[in-house]
Amino acid sequence: MNRRSFIKRAGAAGTGAAASVALAAPALAQSQPEVTWQLSSGYPKLLDTIYGASETFADTVRELTDGKFDIKVFPAGEIVDTSDGLDAVQEGKIEIASTASNYFWEKDPAFAFGTGVPFGLNQRMMNSWLYEGGGLELLNGFYKKFNIIGFPSGNTGAQMGGWFRREINSLDDLQGLKFRIGGFGGTIIEKIGVQPVDLPPERIYGALENGTIDAAEFVGPYDDDRLGLNRVAKYYYYPGWWEGGVTLMNLVNLDKWNALPKSYQAAIRSASAQANATMIARYDSLNPPTLRQLVQFGTVLRPYSHDIMLACFNAAEETYKELASDNADFKALLDSYMSYRRDAYLWFQLSEYAQDAFLMLQQRAGRL
């Protein structure tokens, strides 16, 4: 449908009507035109957490505009494949891709900062950087090159570190291991000897079952359980240091955005913020009971050793330096993001950490 002609028609009709009656009707008609957009999620319907957040977002926009601004939501692959989301928005084939910005890091590694980078900001810090630390402004300066404007629309929190068929006690155990891991994290873990494999969610189970891969990470207890990963691997490692506060983004075509009435722009902004707040709330509500269930049915929880964590941290820092050396966008985003990380991990050592650590001790002692 041609949205621009719709707006023009509505505006013209309103003006005509206003001339004949003494009412503020023309402004109202102009400000609430009927607009239909298409949003393609980067995720299948099976993931009612991430895909579901896009539906909630679209519902909210409809509520805010009395149904006048109608965003149709499609699962990955139905009208646009996950990997084509950016191009589809850039070219105006769809108006919104609701996805992880870092899926497009091979086009430009700076896209990684829309999601967060390995050993980076946690969920709360990421929001702070985006909303109040100049992060979103910087990011949108970069997205503009692709005719896109982005709005944070969800967060998974710190993800788990993946499912392994055998225990991983040292760096040696990781050598040559075929590990299904999302895009940008794979380039880093490759430096310590792991063989990263890229697979869409629906193919992980089979590959792990038939031994094509040795290990796989996806999100956390709730989503991983839906993929059935616990049935083909016993050891569940943490943390997923490559995805410590994964942000989802509504990537919006900039021309279409600029053509919207101000109140519809506000609806996208607020509904995205609301989706951002409620997606993490939903994960934090669904993950604990699923975790209990997984453990009850035999899943064994294991932390990555400090040696492994440190080697990966060093590999990440090295990667950032390399990428920043010949990419000005990456460097500007890295500098801003990392200076935020430095301060945030100082501040959080005080009340947040002290209160959480004390209550975790009480939890372990069975006093909660």
Added chain:
Amino acid sequence: MNRRSFIKRAGAAGTGAAASVALAAPALAQSQPEVTWQLSSGYPKLLDTIYGASETFADTVRELTDGKFDIKVFPAGEIVDTSDGLDAVQEGKIEIASTASNYFWEKDPAFAFGTGVPFGLNQRMMNSWLYEGGGLELLNGFYKKFNIIGFPSGNTGAQMGGWFRREINSLDDLQGLKFRIGGFGGTIIEKIGVQPVDLPPERIYGALENGTIDAAEFVGPYDDDRLGLNRVAKYYYYPGWWEGGVTLMNLVNLDKWNALPKSYQAAIRSASAQANATMIARYDSLNPPTLRQLVQFGTVLRPYSHDIMLACFNAAEETYKELASDNADFKALLDSYMSYRRDAYLWFQLSEYAQDAFLMLQQRAGRL
């Protein structure tokens, strides 16, 4: 101003206009009436964090409604005192009090759960409980008795534990100490021998300077610095276990809420959620640099000892049991909130804690 007659007038005029032209104008006119509300903040303008969030909220509502729904924001005391906020909303003198629900705990201790209770949920857990764990539904069942509906509209995160003129190393050091502390926390800390004192923000500095009180807590580095507390006390303790994830609420008159068009209700809901997401982002952005500055100018940071924390934790648990024994609302909210706390502090021990703790170690080692 009489809002109801405004809605009626707008509706009637719209219908008349529609009859004379073939346009969807009447529905538009009815759905976007001009409405003016009054919001009283529980805080002075000086606190640009908390007070500022109410202004942001009202701005967002105006943007979402093309300026038709105009919420006027007043600082504490200008039209309603902080302590009268609940009554003023209940009686319809104002439409919204943007405040801490626990200020009204003496009316009924169940009000404490709208803010969070000592040794309770942190910011993220609190949102999860409210939005996805049935917390807000339960709370609104209780608020209904006061003709009120509540929307989370901000969070300060875990607050600091207060400013002391001398070091507090043991429970003995706390005996008889006159401590300015907010409402509900005071009843608990009294059990371990502290003498709680209630003072409005603007009087804390003077009382601490002239020795009327020995110690005082307010919020965290940014707000406390604005009150100048570092100039009259040297030791800055953490965590503020009585305020581990303080939620602010937009408490709305239920009759006025029910009379709103659906899209204006959606505007309040979304703008509140957006304010909730951005207030904590703002605190997390402002606190770290202020903290650095405070330490540079002589403030000494001290954690409460484990003994003190444990004694306070036990006093809190005892208080909850007492209050739940003869208050069904308090008991229902306590059971829901505490079962959430149990699961949340288990889940957060995995990826969130492991990732944060590792990066805090790197921060201390100067590697961030």
